[in-house]
Amino acid sequence: MTDIQRPDELVSNDGRVRLYGQQFHTDPASLYLAIRQHFGPVAPVLLDGDLPAWLVTGYREMHQVTTDNVLFARDTRRWNQWANVPSDWPLLPYVMHNPSVMFTELGEHQRRAGAIGDALSAVDQFELRARCEKIADRLIDGFAGTGEADLIAQFANQIPLLAVAKMYGLSEAETPQLVRDVAMSLDVGPEALPAYMRVQEAMGRLVAAKRSAPGNDVPSTLIQHKAGLSTEEIVQDLLVVTAAAQQPTANWIGNTIRLMLTDSRFAMTLTGGRGSVGQALNEVLWHDTPTQNFIGRFATRDTQLGGQRIRTGDMLVLGLAAANADPHVRPDLAAGSLGNHAHMSFGNGEHGCPYPAPEVAEIIARTTVEVLLDRLPDLALAVPEEALVWQRSMWMRGLESLPVTFTPTYAVGTSSVAW
Template identity: 75%
Template sequence: MSETPNPAPLRLYGPRFQQDPAALYETIRRDYGPVAPVLLDGDIPAWFVSGYREIHQVSDDSQLFARDTRRWNMWERIPDDWPLLPYVAHNPSVMFTEGPEHRRRAGAIGDALGAVDQFELRAQCERLADGLIDSFAGTGEADLVAQYAIRMPLLVIAYMYGLPPHEVPELVRDIAISLDVGPDAIPAHLRVQAAMQRLLAQKHEQPGPDIPSLLIQHPANLSDEEIVLDLLVVTAAAQQPTANWIGNTIRLMLTDARFAMTLSGGRGSVGQALNEVLWQDTPTQNFIGRFATRDTQLGGQRVRAGDLLVLGLAAANSDPLVRPDSDAGSAGNQAHMSFGHGEHGCPYPAPEVAEVIAKTTVEVLLDRLPDLELAVPVEELLWHPSVWMRGLERLPVRFTPTYVAAQAGMSAAARPW
């Protein structure tokens, strides 16, 4: 008996992913199973892994499904202006290392992040959040994406890096551009790299209790090039995903009746909302990727050596095999794939640091503006057009103006903006 062929490969780009990706992930799972043939921009073939069990398998087996993008068997078809090139262009950062070298680099990052005092980090987040809110509190309206969520993570990173405040505005713009797909992404990435090189030179001269200084002093004996590249990785991984986590959580709390009491006078449900967003609207939807080191089978598909596998993190989070009742809530369940898995997942304690930033940012907002409400109907909120990230383009809100800090001018924490 002959096998029934799969449907034609699905194009993993375009508007179908922008407003309701969850429905499309469900369709992919139904029509193809946990591993689907897809086409990336320019109709470049790849595999889309949507099954929770299969992503777990791929992430656990770094020998069979490796991270070094130079293994890809499609390089001869990739033009110099391919829009996804920033995701796959190899560089000697921790992102693309493997085996003992990866453990050396990731271990140093984890140790540096682990040295951050989370009580002091939370206090600093509160000061920075208050400063940003002061800048718009007197107006009675704001775009909480552009004026708040996007700005907070990099302000905190600047604090953890000991970065000169005057460099923060340009850096946040360049990071946002470098993470997007477009012709300006690579030049923006190079400007961010130059900023990290200047910062590292300063820390050699004047070390402090900051992450670059800790990496310079780490017993892993990292070279300056390694530290610069790994600071770029940490910065990019922290900025847009954390900003989207904040924005998506605020959106959930403003549009879901379960969180009405939190808005009007409490913090109790902020943690629940943050966790629910990681399950339902995770900031990093899909991730490029892993590369098969030999011919193998995965999810009923024949994967060839050098094939690219796209990790469908959001699709795995909605896999009915692990979440048979998606309406049952996610309180206390942190088995999501939103921070990845395995040795190439977010290194400990990066998820905890991100949670301190996101949770404090949302809590301070609710404390300061308790009558916050959407300024537009929820159906008018638009998601950023990206297959890879999940975040709102804008989040317009209104509230009762408060004039104490706003009329006095911005606080020092927010002055770079």
């Protein structure tokens, strides 16, 4: 049995795993494997500031936690550690309660999530696909003539919100600032809170405008929905959808491109190999999922899970990447994972991504990756694979940059011609 290294900075004196540090940025898959082998499917961990929690790494246990909403509830005010949380705790944005759909429970959650699902269902997916093709073409036009690009900064990070802005009925003029502010709000720097407030103000202005002049868009559908949502509820839920759409989808796009440029199984089909894009997208969700861990659930009474004794108010961190790697369910890498969608990458149960959010995200990701490979068929990494740097986060899994080279082209309508 592979054991976690002892003694080192990873394990505390009381035997809990410190869920932070360099090891989570370099090789998280091996670390999750070691945690599962040492502790089993539920591991005692310490979050930043050494606050205790449980990391769920087993697929079966993850399914149990995410489907039993009575025993493992979502409202973060249930947490038994609030008295020990400092005002500058870096994870406060993940656990601080607000009136969004994220922290509602039972009937109230069904009301709010149902409205979001209905609003996303009203999105014309054919129109969305066409819009994503135009977005990808325009972004590629910006660097196609140079023969080189950073596909994270110049492509993947820009696409999701450009697509969402259209779904929200935002004007072209408003979109660039929103893209910048959302990116900053998801960071951990000093600009995060001011940027978040600007995004909230933008959503407030948007809802006010749609109340006066409704259109065929997500905010208007929420305003008119039978759930009778208040302005505050709509603003908060639009913020949730915006954040959920941006970084996870951007990482999904970037991780998929990286896989297709570095895995020999995709090399022979890269040129004109559209059929392999779907396989690559699904494989990333299994093996390099954009959201690695998620806070979380909170026990409503004393119970047992995975051989561990869980106390009332204990926090459970959903180890999505670790559960996907559970050997009891993980698909055979050699055989591929196309068609196997039983991963936990979009969550599970009532608090998973509401349908059809995963479908909308896949349209955005798949369409833009296909356009990229069609436009730049000889795309290649500009650096060795081992030189790629992952973001310093144990919550998200994405690259800092993805430098590539290709034959320079110039745009002709929506097509390109080699120089």
